[in-house]
Amino acid sequence: MPSYSVVPSIFGPVTSHDPHLSSFPSDESSLTIPISLAPGRAIPTRTSLSLTTLTTTTIAATSTSTAQNHQADPSVPDPSSRANTSNVGAVSLAVEQMIGKAKGSIIVLSSLIAYVSINSLVRALNPDTFIWYDEDRDEQRWIASSRSWFDRKACRWLSLCGTAHFHTVGPRFGQRKVLTESNASVSAQDEAAPWRSFWFREPEHPADQWDDDAERSLREIPDYVFEYAPLVHLFSKEQFWPCDIAEHLFHTTPMLNYTPVQSQHNHPTLEDLDQLNQWQDGRYVFLTSNDDVEERPPWMEGEKNIPVSPDEHSEESWSDWDGRLDGAIPGDTPEGRLKWYDTNHKLMSEDEAANLPLEDLGYSKPEDLLQDERVRDELRKRYGGEPIKMQETGGRSDAPAVLLVVDKGNGIVDAFWFFFYSFNLGNVVLNVRFGNHIGDWEHCLVRFYNGKPKALFFSAHSAGEAYSYEAVEKIGQRPVIYSAAGTHAMYATPGVHSYVLPWGLLHDQTDRGPLWDPLLNSHMYTYDHVNDTLRASTASPLAPTEWFYFNGHWGDKFYPLGDHRQYRFAGQYHYVNGPLGPRFKHLDRRKVCQGPDEDPCVIKDWVGEKMRLKRLSNPQPHENPV
Numbered sequence: 194m195p196s197y198s199v200v201p202s203i204f205g206p207v208t209s210h211d212p213h214l215s216s217f218p219s220d221e222s223s224l225t226i227p228i229s230l231a232p233g234r235a236i237p238t239r240t241s242l243s244l245t246t247l248t249t250t251t252i253a254a255t256s257t258s259t260a261q262n263h264q265a266d267p268s269v270p271d272p273s274s275r276a277n278t279s280n281v282g283a284v285s286l287a288v289e290q291m292i293g294k295a296k297g298s299i300i301v302l303s304s305l306i307a308y309v310s311i312n313s314l315v316r317a318l319n320p321d322t323f324i325w326y327d328e329d330r331d332e333q334r335w336i337a338s339s340r341s342w343f344d345r346k347a348c349r350w351l352s353l354c355g356t357a358h359f360h361t362v363g364p365r366f367g368q369r370k371v372l373t374e375s376n377a378s379v380s381a382q383d384e385a386a387p388w389r390s391f392w393f394r395e396p397e398h399p400a401d402q403w404d405d406d407a408e409r410s411l412r413e414i415p416d417y418v419f420e421y422a423p424l425v426h427l428f429s430k431e432q433f434w435p436c437d438i439a440e441h442l443f444h445t446t447p448m449l450n451y452t453p454v455q456s457q458h459n460h461p462t463l464e465d466l467d468q469l470n471q472w473q474d475g476r477y478v479f480l481t482s483n484d485d486v487e488e489r490p491p492w493m494e495g496e497k498n499i500p501v502s503p504d505e506h507s508e509e510s511w512s513d514w515d516g517r518l519d520g521a522i523p524g525d526t527p528e529g530r531l532k533w534y535d536t537n538h539k540l541m542s543e544d545e546a547a548n549l550p551l552e553d554l555g556y557s558k559p560e561d562l563l564q565d566e567r568v569r570d571e572l573r574k575r576y577g578g579e580p581i582k583m584q585e586t587g588g589r590s591d592a593p594a595v596l597l598v599v600d601k602g603n604g605i606v607d608a609f610w611f612f613f614y615s616f617n618l619g620n621v622v623l624n625v626r627f628g629n630h631i632g633d634w635e636h637c638l639v640r641f642y643n644g645k646p647k648a649l650f651f652s653a654h655s656a657g658e659a660y661s662y663e664a665v666e667k668i669g670q671r672p673v674i675y676s677a678a679g680t681h682a683m684y685a686t687p688g689v690h691s692y693v694l695p696w697g698l699l700h701d702q703t704d705r706g707p708l709w710d711p712l713l714n715s716h717m718y719t720y721d722h723v724n725d726t727l728r729a730s731t732a733s734p735l736a737p738t739e740w741f742y743f744n745g746h747w748g749d750k751f752y753p754l755g756d757h758r759q760y761r762f763a764g765q766y767h768y769v770n771g772p773l774g775p776r777f778k779h780l781d782r783r784k785v786c787q788g789p790d791e792d793p794c795v796i797k798d799w800v801g802e803k804m805r806l807k808r809l810s811n812p813q814p815h816e817n818p819v
Contacts, residue, residue: 327770328751338753348754348761355760355767362621391439391463392593392716392736412719412731414598418608421646421662422712423637424587424671425612426687427500428678429706434495435592436615438740439463441632441747444492444615445480449473450750457483467742475744479771482631482749486616487758493615493631500588500709535783535790587668587710594711597720598730599780604643607782610711611636611775613747618679622699625762628680631748632771635681636778637674640785646672648796650785652778653682653701654692659785659796660685666800677701685800722781746771 328335339345341357348354427434439462446457449472455461461469461480469478484490491497595611612635619628638650639662646662649672665685666673675684682701684690691700716736719728729736748771752759760767779787786794 328766329764335751335754338755340755344754352761352763354762355754358757358760358767359625362624362626387443389439391442409731411721412728412734414596414717414719414730414732415606415641415644417641417644417646418596418598418606418639419712421639421641421670421672422608422710423610423639423649423674424668425674425676425683425709425711426703427676427706427709428702429704431676431678431706433493433614433616433618433679433681435498435590435594435709436492436495436613437498437592438595438613438747440492441613441615442466442480442740444483444490445631446483447472447745448479448481448750450477450479451753453481454478463737463740466740468739470742470744478743478745479750480632480745480747486629486631495592495615498590498592500590500707502586502588502708587708587713589713590709590711591714594715595775596711596715596717596730597727597775597780598718599720599722601722606641607780607785608639608641609636609775609778609780610639610715611778612676612681612711614681617681619767620680620699620701627762627765627767628769629767630751630769630771632746633681634747634772634775634778635676635683636775637683638785639672648785650787651683651685652787653677653684653690654680656692657683657787658685659794660800661796661798664798664800675703675705677703720780741774741776743774744776745773747774748772 336345336348336354339348339355344355344357347356442461442463445461447454447461447469454469454472467475469475472478482490482493484493486493592613595613597609597611599607599609601607614633614635615631617628617630617633619626619630621627636652639646640648640650648659648661649665650659651657651674662672675687676682677684677690678701680701682690684701684703687704689700689702715733717730717732718736718738718741719730720726721728727738727741729738749768751766751770752768754761758768783790784794785796786792788794
């Protein structure tokens with residue numbers, strides 16, 4: 194008959210209804226008794242036993258037996274020692290992990306405190322330290338416009354502003370308002386709006402009164418300016434097309450910062466826009482949209498202004514064709530370039546001109562060519578071109594271009610072609626869009642010397658690039674420009690163009706979309722940059738000039754932080770200020786580049802995604818490449 198060792202439970206005495214079991218004394222802490230049980234008979238289910246006690250007793254017995262065996266055989270390791278060692282190791286590991294987490298938290302917290310302290314100290318000592326853009330000058334009031342305490346603090350200390358307003362970038366910007374009967378009537382009124390007559394008025398000096406040869410000569414534009422007028426490829430999937438500045442004025446209200454200065458129904462016109470300069474000299478006047486841009490009003494999209502080509506004939510081309518001539522540019526010598534590169538150049542002998550560093554005359558350095566090509570090649574691999582159709586004839590847009598011709602003396606004439614868009618759609622970085630603004634002025638400059646085109650400048654954001662006339666793609670004699678999607682920045686080639694950030698994170702994209710011929714609809718002026726005088730040319734004698742002298746912004750002031758459309762990350766705003774007009778595009782520049790006259794202006798002799806190897810040697814302009 195089997196025998197079992199039973200220990201009373203710590204919860205009280207063990208009782209049994211089985212006659213073979215005796216009652217345990219309640220005052221005993223431990224007792225071992227034999228249990229007589231018939232073979233094959235189980236303990237009754239109603240018998241109250243402490244299984245924990247049984248298990249503990251069994252373990253204790255096992256430990257005692259193991260200890261005895263260990264005393265008998267010292268070579269056998271003690272399991273209890275191993276268990277104790279494991280427990281100690283686990284506790285030690287947990288402590289180390291806790292210490293590591295504590296250190297990490299302390300480091301993060303200390304770094305945050307140090308950042309906030311240094312940030313506060315620098316702002317207190319020099320408030321202009323963090324002013325990188327005009328928008329930053331209103332930092333305090335802009336942050337205070339948010340109703341959220343958390344948002345204000347996160348913006349001030351972590352540069353995470355308006356996080357609750359952020360939304361991911363979709364395939365199309367905004368959401369067009371559903372067309373209703375009232376909206377339809379407004380659109381019908383727009384079609385018959387008086388802004389269509391803004392461009393035409395009775396001139397103060399009618400053309401038939403320009404009998405004075407001197408006055409007429411000041412208004413005449415040389416024929417070669419028209420012969421070499423550029424053509425513009427708009428992006429095929431553009432969302433915001435060219436617009437008419439007269440229509441833009443009809444849908445805006447002038448505001449001094451965020452305060453209206455006249456009724457919304459009292460529209461500014463091209464003939465009285467300069468009167469807004471009475472408000473703080475116009476510098477803080479913003480032509481603010483009467484509509485929500487994110488509802489995509491039709492006047493802002495400009496779809497009706499998409500150029501329509503009269504010639505349907507096209508031929509297949511490739512987006513990486515560069516349109517260049519191989520070899521040195523004919524007649525391009527340092528002596529010859531010195532005459533037109535800088536309008537303020539001093540007279541030099543041929544020997545002095547020959548000894549000038551080539552960089553001082555805008556020639557590229559070999560290392561610059563290589564570096565630029567590496568970036569282009571990487572972008573080309575990422576966004577390879579596709580075979581497309583190339584138009585041979587440009588189309589007319591209902592949105593007029595603006596031509597300003599500036600005679601700078603000594604045979605140098607600059608022709609500025611300005612293109613206006615009612616909205617600039619900013620670029621995307623890591624699925625975050627930055628740089629939206631109402632109103633957008635872009636321009637191309639063609640510099641002539643003695644009637645011959647020498648160089649071009651394509652504006653792109655706050656900068657741009659200059660090229661020799663021979664380098665750029667042409668249709669006939671006319672240079673071809675590529676307008677980027679959304680931003681409308683101007684480039685010499687189709688494809689992807691990286692700027693500002695490394696690895697192509699921030700880039701523009703161009704292609705051979707609709708071809709726009711600005712000659713078919715443009716308003717043309719001559720401009721005296723010395724006396725700041727704009728004149729309607731003999732080609733556009735009825736064109737008003739007052740709009741040119743407006744000193745303010747052609748769009749909204751950047752939206753407050755409290756506006757649900759606004760956010761800012763890492764100092765970059767979702768919506769920024771509208772731009773200034775053509776008068777502030779450095780029309781009196783000495784070199785073709787838009788930057789300061791003292792800065793170097795590199796004029797590239799090549800364009801395209803791939804340069805031919807013999808271009809990499811950067812031969813002397815008067816020598817043949819090897």
